[in-house]
Each structure stands twice: as structure tokens, then as C-alpha cells.
Amino acid sequence: ETGVTQTPRHLVMGMTNKKSLKCEQHLGHNAMYWYKQSAKKPLELMFVYNFKEQTENNSVPSRFSPECPNSSHLFLHLHTLQPEDSALYLCASSQARDRPYNEQFFGPGTRLTVL
């Protein structure tokens, strides 16, 4: 148990659905991340939040919309997805204050299938 939880663990949705992924960290960290893991590709960083402010958006399509209401919670809102968006979506958190480096601690991921 790394202290980062994600719900749901599995999600199947149609291309016209709207759904949300939730991530919660219990580690007192101040930075949170969304990654996409597709088969045979490196993990792709999607979004970074530091102290609730978005600091990185790696050219992610607008059909993915992140929300970070506080340092402990992170959401990824999904709308009008494509089948190629099917992947494992991983959330991570880290302590970014006063450190130039940081281990990121990951949740178990949400396995998303878009039909």
C-alpha cells in the first residue's frame, strides 16, 4: 500500500460517455501527476499539479480534463474519448517542496477501455 488510491480500477465506456477518474493521496504530498501507460510505449506524463496549480500539460487532447481541488485529490474527466485512449491511467504524488528531486509514488491505476 503506497498511500495513493485510484477509483475505479476498471472502466469501460463508450465514445459518447462522460466519466471521471479519481485519485487520492494520503502521504501529505503537494504534487500530483497523471500518466498514461499504453502497451509497448513508455509511460507518458499527461498533467502535473503542484500545490493545486497545473504546471504541466503535455499536449494532451482537450477530451481529457484534469481537476485538482486540493493537494490530496486529483481527477481526470473524460469526454468523447477514442478507442486509442484505452490504456492504464496512473496517478502519482510526490513531495516537491524544498527538494530538487522527488520520488513519485504511484497508485494502482485505472484500466480504461473505450468501445
Added chain:
Amino acid sequence: AQKVTQAQTEISVVEKEDVTLDCVYETRDTTYYLFWYKQPPSGELVFLIRRNSFDEQNEISGRYSWNFQKSTSSFNFTITASQVVDSAVYFCALSEARDTGANNLFFGTGTRLTVIP
């Protein structure tokens, strides 16, 4: 630009054998950080180690050891006397240095290790 290469896509070993997972990185930064993560079938990435670019000391933790060589830009990971529970995908990652704030991790494509009983 940062890049991490894990040339070994899949490795199979018989239990109790030693195995080394290779990692080669590229960066123009003089200060950077290297990581290894383990991803078991459950999907969660488990942090194993962080190494700073200015600290080339090798490290041993139980059956795990890491060999950091700046001259060859490599950060290899060895498991001694492998066990079935070591079966997982292992990722090497590189982080640039920033004064404060969240860092980006650049991951390799991973090496799938299968330990055969």
C-alpha cells in the same frame, strides 16, 4: 532532451539465477536523478531506488544492487538469486533537476522479467 533506453524488452531466468537489467540514459543536464521502479501484475509502480548524478556510489539492498556509471551513462540493476516474486516489469527513469516544484520523470519502455520456478 532526456531519454532513457532499456534495450532488453523481455528476460527470462530460472529461479536463483542472477539477472542484470540494463538502463542507458541521455541528458544535457549536469545534475539529474535516476530511478528504478517495479510494476508487478497488479499494475502499481513501486519505487525501488533513487540515485543522484553527483553520487556514483553503488548501492546494495538485500538481493538488489545498482551500478551507476556516469562515464557510460548507465544505471544497471542486478537481482541476485532471483525469486518468482521478482517477476514484473522494471522501469528505469530519469528526472531533471529543478530548484523546487514537481519534476517530470522520463521513463524507459521497461523490461519484463519472468522468473521461472
